[in-house]
Amino acid sequence: MSRIKSNSIIPGFNLSMGITIFYISFIILLPLISIAVVTSGITWQGFLDTVLDSRIMAGYKVSFFCSFIAAAVNCLFGTMLAWVLVRYEFPGKGIIDGLIELPFAIPTAVAGISLASLYSPTGFIGQIFDPFGIKIAYSQIGITIALIFVTIPFVVRTVEPVLKNMDPVFEEAAYTLGASRFMIFRQIILPELVPSLLLGGGLAFARAIGEYGSVIFIAGNMPYKSEIVPLLIMVKLQQFNYAEATSIAIIMLLFSFLIMFAINSLQVYQQRIVQGGTK
Amino acid sequence: MGKKSPVKYFLIALSSIFVFVMLIMPLAVILSEAFKNGFSAYANVLSDSFTLHALQLTLFATFAAVVCNTVFGLFAAWALTRFHYKRSKILTTIIDIPFAISPVIAGLIFSLTFGRIGWAQPILNYFHLKIVFAVTGIVLVTIFVTLPFIARTVMPVLHARGTEEEEAAALMGAGGFTIFRKITFPHIKWALLYGIILCTARAMGEFGAVSVISGHLRGKTDTLPLLVEILYNDFKMADAFAVSTILVLLALVLLILKNIVEYKWHSAKE
Amino acid sequence: MYIELKNINKSFGTYKASDDVSFALPAGSLSAFLGPSGSGKTTILRILAGLETPDSGDIIIDGQRVNDITPAKRGIGFVFQNYALFRYMTVFDNIAFGMKIKKISADRIKKRVGELTELIGLKGLENRYPAQLSGGQKQRVAFARAIAPEPKVLLLDEPFAAIDAKIRKELRQWLKDTIKKLNITSIFVTHDQDEASEVADEILIINKGRVEQSGSPLAVYKKPVTPFVAQFIGENSLINNYDKLKGFYRQEGFSTAVIRPEFISIFKENEQYQNSYTAEPGVVKTVTFRGSHLEIVVILHGIELKAVWPTDRELLISQEKVGVLVKKMYLIDGGNIREIENEALIADNSVII
Numbered sequence: 001m002s003r004i005k006s007n008s009i010i011p012g013f014n015l016s017m018g019i020t021i022f023y024i025s026f027i028i029l030l031p032l033i034s035i036a037v038v039t040s041g042i043t044w045q046g047f048l049d050t051v052l053d054s055r056i057m058a059g060y061k062v063s064f065f066c067s068f069i070a071a072a073v074n075c076l077f078g079t080m081l082a083w084v085l086v087r088y089e090f091p092g093k094g095i096i097d098g099l100i101e102l103p104f105a106i107p108t109a110v111a112g113i114s115l116a117s118l119y120s121p122t123g124f125i126g127q128i129f130d131p132f133g134i135k136i137a138y139s140q141i142g143i144t145i146a147l148i149f150v151t152i153p154f155v156v157r158t159v160e161p162v163l164k165n166m167d168p169v170f171e172e173a174a175y176t177l178g179a180s181r182f183m184i185f186r187q188i189i190l191p192e193l194v195p196s197l198l199l200g201g202g203l204a205f206a207r208a209i210g211e212y213g214s215v216i217f218i219a220g221n222m223p224y225k226s227e228i229v230p231l232l233i234m235v236k237l238q239q240f241n242y243a244e245a246t247s248i249a250i251i252m253l254l255f256s257f258l259i260m261f262a263i264n265s266l267q268v269y270q271q272r273i274v275q276g277g278t279k
Numbered sequence: 280m281g282k283k284s285p286v287k288y289f290l291i292a293l294s295s296i297f298v299f300v301m302l303i304m305p306l307a308v309i310l311s312e313a314f315k316n317g318f319s320a321y322a323n324v325l326s327d328s329f330t331l332h333a334l335q336l337t338l339f340a341t342f343a344a345v346v347c348n349t350v351f352g353l354f355a356a357w358a359l360t361r362f363h364y365k366r367s368k369i370l371t372t373i374i375d376i377p378f379a380i381s382p383v384i385a386g387l388i389f390s391l392t393f394g395r396i397g398w399a400q401p402i403l404n405y406f407h408l409k410i411v412f413a414v415t416g417i418v419l420v421t422i423f424v425t426l427p428f429i430a431r432t433v434m435p436v437l438h439a440r441g442t443e444e445e446e447a448a449a450l451m452g453a454g455g456f457t458i459f460r461k462i463t464f465p466h467i468k469w470a471l472l473y474g475i476i477l478c479t480a481r482a483m484g485e486f487g488a489v490s491v492i493s494g495h496l497r498g499k500t501d502t503l504p505l506l507v508e509i510l511y512n513d514f515k516m517a518d519a520f521a522v523s524t525i526l527v528l529l530a531l532v533l534l535i536l537k538n539i540v541e542y543k544w545h546s547a548k549e
Numbered sequence: 550m551y552i553e554l555k556n557i558n559k560s561f562g563t564y565k566a567s568d569d570v571s572f573a574l575p576a577g578s579l580s581a582f583l584g585p586s587g588s589g590k591t592t593i594l595r596i597l598a599g600l601e602t603p604d605s606g607d608i609i610i611d612g613q614r615v616n617d618i619t620p621a622k623r624g625i626g627f628v629f630q631n632y633a634l635f636r637y638m639t640v641f642d643n644i645a646f647g648m649k650i651k652k653i654s655a656d657r658i659k660k661r662v663g664e665l666t667e668l669i670g671l672k673g674l675e676n677r678y679p680a681q682l683s684g685g686q687k688q689r690v691a692f693a694r695a696i697a698p699e700p701k702v703l704l705l706d707e708p709f710a711a712i713d714a715k716i717r718k719e720l721r722q723w724l725k726d727t728i729k730k731l732n733i734t735s736i737f738v739t740h741d742q743d744e745a746s747e748v749a750d751e752i753l754i755i756n757k758g759r760v761e762q763s764g765s766p767l768a769v770y771k772k773p774v775t776p777f778v779a780q781f782i783g784e785n786s787l788i789n790n791y792d793k794l795k796g797f798y799r800q801e802g803f804s805t806a807v808i809r810p811e812f813i814s815i816f817k818e819n820e821q822y823q824n825s826y827t828a829e830p831g832v833v834k835t836v837t838f839r840g841s842h843l844e845i846v847v848i849l850h851g852i853e854l855k856a857v858w859p860t861d862r863e864l865l866i867s868q869e870k871v872g873v874l875v876k877k878m879y880l881i882d883g884g885n886i887r888e889i890e891n892e893a894l895i896a897d898n899s900v901i902i
Contacts (some may be wrong), residue, residue, distance in 0.1 A: 008361065008362050008442070008446075008535075008600075009446060009449045009599060009600055009619075009620045010361050010362065010442060010445045010449050010455075010458070011445060011448065011449060011455035011458070012357060012358075012361075012455040012459075013358065013361075013362050013364075015354070015455075016354040016355070016357040016358035017358040017359075017362075017364070018356075019350075019351065019354040019358075020351070020354055020355040020358045020359065020370065021370070023351045023354075024370065024373050024374060024426075026417070027422055027423055027426060028373055028374075028376055028423065028426065029373070029375065030399075030428070031385075031388035031389050031391070031392045031423070032376070032388055032394060033392075034388050034391035034392040034397065034398065035388060035391065037391070037398050038391050038396075046487060053534075058524065063304075076549040077294075077297050080290060080293065080294055080297075081294050081297070081298075083290065084290050084291055084294045088290070090291050092295070096294065096295065096298050097538075098534065098535075098538050099298060099302050099303070101534060101537060102301070102302050102306070102530070104477070104480060104481070105480045105484075105530035105531070105533050105534045105537070106305075106306075106526070106530045107483065107484025107503070107504045107507075107523075107526045107530070108484060108486050108487070108504070108507075108525065109486040109504040109507045109508055110309065110484070110486070110507060110523040110526050110527060110530075111305060112307040113507060113511050113516075113518075113519055113520065113523065114306075114308050114309050114312075114441055114523070115305055117308055117312060117516065118304060118305060118308050119519075123308075124304070124308065125304070141305070149301055149302075149305065152301065153304070160413070177329075181286065206379060209381065210380060210381025210382065210383070210384070210487075211381075212381065212382055212383050212486065212487035212490075213382075213484075213486035213490075213504065215485055217352060217508075217511065222488065229381075230381050230382075230383040230384075230487060231383075233381075233383050233387060234383055234490070234491065235385065235488075237297060237386075237387065237390065237491060242390070242391060242394075242396050244386070245387055246391065249384045251388055252380075252381060252384060253380060253384065256379045256380050256381070256384075257379065259379070260372075260375065260378075262378075264372070264375075265286060338602035437771070443629050443631060443633035444633050444634075444635055444636070446600060446633065447622065447627065447633040447635075447694075448635070448646065449620065450598060450599075450600070450619030450620050450621060450625070450627050451621060451646060451649045451650050451698060452619075452622070452647070452650045452651065453621075453646070457650070461635070461638075461646075462635055462637075465636075465637035466636070466637065511618060
């Protein structure tokens with residue numbers, strides 16, 4: 001081994017560090033390196049032709065647009081849910097609280113077929129909108145709804161602890177000064193929530209961009225209209241077109257790492273707030 | 280402070296509607312669709328040999344992923360929080376990678392490594408190993424997508440606690456295993472259990488990554504979520520939903536367990 | 550000598566935590582490492598315990614070089630600053646832990662834990678968990694846990710830092726008495742000079758990773774040998790323009806003077822006193838009650854000086870005009886210290902004689 005040395009008397013450094021490095025090398029780094037190996041066989045022109053193809057570009061647009069809307073909707077409803085769960089007592093609160101993580105527990109494929117049948121023109125909700133000419137399933141609306149479903153927990157669970165830890169003194173102070181409840185929320189509470197909203201929204205967005213299982217059933221997967229990027233990668237793979245699949249994946253990976261970097265920075269900030277460093 | 284009731288009731292009502300439409304209705308649809316053709320049809324689907332095989336494979340892959348990631352998670356948490364090692368941050372970031380990337384890409388990179396154009400293919404051939412379109416591959420990608428859960432739930436708990444208790448025990452001559460069992464483990468047991476539950480839920484439901492790597496060999500490499508897809512695409516809707524109910528049941532059990540563990544963990548903190 | 554450190558060096562990156570540290574302490578002694586925070590005193594303690602490895606130098610305990618001996622085999626008991634009690638173990642299990650590791654029989658462990666809980670006055674609380682104890686009780690359990698395996702040396706890192714002021718005083722005395730009774734060679738780390746002087750037989754003043762001075766508390770106070778010690782010990786006034794004071798002259802190279810409160814005599818205006826020729830007129834700026842005495846700040850030639858005033862004399866009030874006599878001071882520069890007397894006072898006294 002290299003000259004990694006621990007100067008702690010707690011035993012097990014070499015063993016645990018050795019296992020950790022070996023495991024992540026084998027499971028994460030080794031497969032990731034393959035991207036580079038395959039990329040080295042792709043010409044620059046080939047790469048550009050693939051990723052700038054109009055169908056692929058349409059896919060990026062659909063993925064980003066729907067993910068963004070889904071994250072935004074969840075910021076709104078997530079904050080509301082967190083608020084209701086932290087500030088109010090009412091019958092059935094426990095059930096709502098317990099169900100928030102349902103989208104994490106339900107396999108995405110199951111959620112996918114369930115949402116597809118619920119929102120199809122003959123489905124329970126779909127038939128309400130069908131007479132008005134609104135198609136939910138097999139459109140970008142359907143994709144967005146699926147993405148909202150799978151990312152519900154993120155914003156709720158990042159905003160909740162911040163709301164819980166918020167010192168009521170500021171609100172009370174504003175209240176005694178005659179501020180209205182809406183003003184208190186706008187000017188005192190919301191600014192405190194912004195970092196956690198960005199974090200929760202960011203996590204939701206990152207998850208939504210990569211989501212596959214819950215979307216493909218409801219999306220209808222029509223070229224230029226309702227194809228998401230993970231599906232396009234899947235299509236290329238089924239054609240055994242590894243080079244093009246990899247090219248598309250590289251663009252996605254770049255975005256993923258960018259979002260991850262932003263989220264990491266936000267997380268450090270968020271932790272400081274939750275742990276009550278600022279009073 | 281005076282609470283204005285209309286706002287309160289409006290928000291509670293709106294939240295309840297949101298939860299009902301977005302969470303409860305999709306759940307209810309699965310059950311109603313599954314029993315559309317009657318109970319005997321439902322029972323037939325569940326006792327079908329393909330279903331049972333898929334269930335077996337799902338449970339096996341989930342079990343393997345949970346065991347591997349639990350062992351790894353504990354070692355990683357020990358390595359990265361009990362010592363002041365300057366590269367710990369980088370390693371932690373690497374552990375987070377599976378959360379950041381799309382499951383489809385996770386499947387893709389394993390195909391690129393171990394598949395027929397994969398650079399590791401000659402090595403695998405030499406040992407007569409098959410990963411892509413085989414159970415091994417399914418287990419590997421499942422491990423990949425669920426890798427961070429346990430490490431990342433245990434680490435913050437250990438991190439927040441500092442290392443003095445372990446140092447005190449080591450100073451008195453306790454060995455690594457004794458320190459872990461007697462000093463460290465009681466602190467992390469709820470976090471560990473919590474991580475295991477999250478890891479299990481994600482592992483059994485993983486679809487995108489497994490879909491890429493499995494090759495959909497029915498009766499061989501189909502997990503339950505993949506079987507759901509196949510049945511649905513064959514327009515056997517009721518069958519697809521029937522198979523889904525198994526996963527829903529497992530999911531609900533895990534969800535209840537999660538809430539119990541969360542509650543216990545919370546009370547243990549006080 | 551029982552514990553000896555020879556030329557110990559330790560760096561964390563570019564930060565030098567221990568700079569050529571050497572000292573020797575006799576068996577049965579109770580010593581204190583005293584220094585400001587960040588001075589490196591805890592590092593020396595941790596090096597002794599084996600919690601840190603020195604970059605160079607020798608650690609000798611009872612005539613044996615222990616550098617390469619694992620911490621657990623050095624025969625050291627360590628009391629951590631925040632006690633580091635095992636939170637998921639009872640008081641009994643905490644105290645018994647070290648003995649269990651040593652595979653001592655259950656009967657003997659039970660007996661010893663019984664003795665120790667008696668000693669620390671926590672008999673009957675053996676089944677409590679640390680969270681159910683007060684700060685002072687936790688401290689005593691940590692102490693009992695450290696001495697349970699009968700170590701040769703006891704090290705305590707800021708043992709009183711996390712305890713209320715009132716209980717701290719009691720605990721200091723208790724700890725001193727108990728350590729003396731057990732006759733175990735002990736070292737504790739503190740940043741509080743009162744604590745160090747009250748508890749320790751010998752104090753080692755630590756600054757910037759070096760041992761500045763060692764000796765009995767009184768000797769260190771009376772005869773500081775380095776500029777740092779002169780400033781650090783006592784409630785001093787630090788002044789630059791010391792030559793403005795009557796009877797003192799600027800000395801080449803010494804830019805700063807340290808004046809202890811007891812070096813200054815203060816007289817009320819109407820009072821008859823000796824050396825009235827040498828005393829200069831000053832004005833009282835503030836009077837602060839300090840429990841057993843008053844702390845006075847007087848202004849003399851624009852210089853603020855701290856002095857003490859006994860509570861049984863007629864009280865001073867702010868803005869009162871007083872006579873001030875500075876008897877001596879320490880002059881310091883980068884590395885040297887010089888004690889000088891008031892020359893006018895010497896002359897004054899010789900006239901009387």
